[in-house]
Amino acid sequence: MMPETELPETVRQDLGVIGSVEAIRGYYRAPIPDPRDGAAARVCEWVMEAPPALGTEVTAKIGRPTRAALLIYVERMAALSVRLGSEGPLVQGMAALMIASARYDFRDVLMALAVVKDAAKRIGVDLGPTFARLAHLADQQTRQMMEDCIGRADWPDLEKMGRKASHDQDGFRYYSTLMDEFLRPQPPRNR
Secondary structure (H helix, E strand, O other): OOOOOOOOHHHHHHHHHHOOHHHHOOOOOOOOOOHHHHHHHHHHHHHHHOOHHHHHHHHHHOOHHHHHHHHHHHHHHHHHHHHHOOOHHHHHHHHHHHHHHOOOOHHHHHHHHHHHHHHHHHHOOOHHHHHHHHHHHOOHHHHHHHHHHHOOOOOOOOOOOOEEEEEEOOEEEEEEHHHHHHHOOOOOOOO
16 A cells, blocks of 8 residues: 555556556557556656655555566666667666565566666666666665676676567567567467
């Protein structure tokens, strides 16, 4: 449950847009941009601008579906950053990664971080300053893990983290090789 005071109604509505299993269904493969991208961006912007204690309180209470949507948003913004050759969407994605990382499986966080690192490399951006600016959004354990990963050029590896760089009808895109395997038609079983 979110705090009733100090959380603007628009942010509460945006959390509702991205905060359910129904809302995130199909989001991963939806065209970029999508209305859910706008909702995720506004939530991230609010958390980044909120007083640190309130931002931390809200971040700690964000539910699992919202965290999943934010991790999807991370990959979508990394792809948009590559498409545009701009750091702006990557910063938004990195903020979402920090917010989503609290109370989330570190392996999922590493997969998203691999995408962020790949996008930064493709557009020639050093993630160090962005990480330093946004580190307060993540908990101590996540900050340390991300700092270690950002400092290593060789890890996490995009393909080893189950992701691939590709293109769709709109341009550059990241895809989950794990999801591709899951969605691939399977031959009929012999019974």
